[in-house]
Amino acid sequence: MANQVQGLDAAAFRSALAQFPSGVTIVTTRGAGGTPYGFTASSFAALSLDPPLILVCLDQGADCFPxxxxxxxxxxxxxxxxxxxxAMKFATKGENKFAHGSFESDENGHPILPDAAAVIRCELEEAVPGGDHVILIGRVRDARxxxxxxxxxxxxxxxxxxxxVA
Ligand SMILES: Cc1cc2nc3c(=O)[nH]c(=O)nc-3n(C[C@H](O)[C@H](O)[C@H](O)COP(=O)(O)O)c2cc1C
Incomplete structure (x- = not known):
């Protein structure tokens, strides 16, 4: 019998989600003492234009969650x-992630990728629980x-x- 999640066929759910193409982001922050943290995320989305808000969903089981x-x-x-x-390195647990890539630090010590398609710097507005993830809502301070x-x-x-195709 198919693996069920709350009465739903888990494999069918995952397959349906995989039918939705997305962009890819590497989301970074700086912990206490200056330690850099990051993870690869495809769950990034625009949330609001005024105020300027974005969101990204983070697994509560991620090492970088705290x-x-x-x-x-x-x-x-x-x-x-x-x-x-x-991006695959940043999707791998236990990897020494910042040993790879050409990161620079912004003026607050947060890792940025200067050759990214866009760099969006945010203040954490709210972390809203969403099932086994949390929705990180960011108030955008700078977008490049x-x-x-x-x-x-x-x-x-x-x-x-x-x-x-238009
Ligand atoms: C393309 C891609 C997109 C991903 N998107 C997300 C995402 O939106 N949210 C999330 O929590 N994990 C996502 N992951 C998985 C995390 O990047 C991965 O579990 C990461 O290692 C978690 O951080 P940790 O190493 O601190 O545990 C994605 C992985 C890939 C390859």
């Missing part, structure tokens, strides 16, 4: 095809566009952006 829910600020780096391997185009995540793979 750092993000107590952070004052965090950074969303929207990554490009050149960052695909780096980079050079490259964003990468797409679809069915477990990194893809270049498709062509217009």
């Amino acid at each position: 750092a993000f829910v107590t952070a004052e600020q965090f950074v969303v780096n929207i990554v490009t095809p050149e960052h695909a391997k780096l 566009i980079g050079g490259g185009k964003p990468v797409t995540w679809y069915r477990g793979d990194f893809l270049h952006l498709g062509e217009s």
Whole structure:
């Protein structure tokens, strides 16, 4: 019998979710004492234009969870095809993540990827529980566009952006 989650076929649920392509972000923050934390996230979304709010969902089981829910600020780096391997590092538990990639620090010591498609710096407005995740709501303080185009995540793979069908 199929693995069920609250009466729902878990595999069918995951497959349906995988039908939705997304961008890929590396979300970073700085913990007490200056330790950098980060994770790869495809759950990034715009939330509000005025006030300027974004959201990203973080698994409550993530090692970096305590750092993000107590952070004052965090950074969303929207990554490009050149960052695909780096994004996999940031999706791997126990990895020495910041040994990879060309991170720089902003004036508050938060890691940013200067060659990201966009860098969005936020203050943590609220961390709202959502099932086994928490929704990190960020108030955007600074948003910068980079050079490259964003990468797409679809069915477990990194893809270049498709062509217009309009
Ligand atoms: C493309 C991609 C997107 C991901 N999106 C999310 C996400 O939106 N939220 C999340 O909590 N984990 C997401 N993950 C998994 C985390 O990046 C991964 O579990 C990470 O290692 C968690 O951080 P930790 O190492 O501190 O535990 C994603 C992984 C990949 C490969």
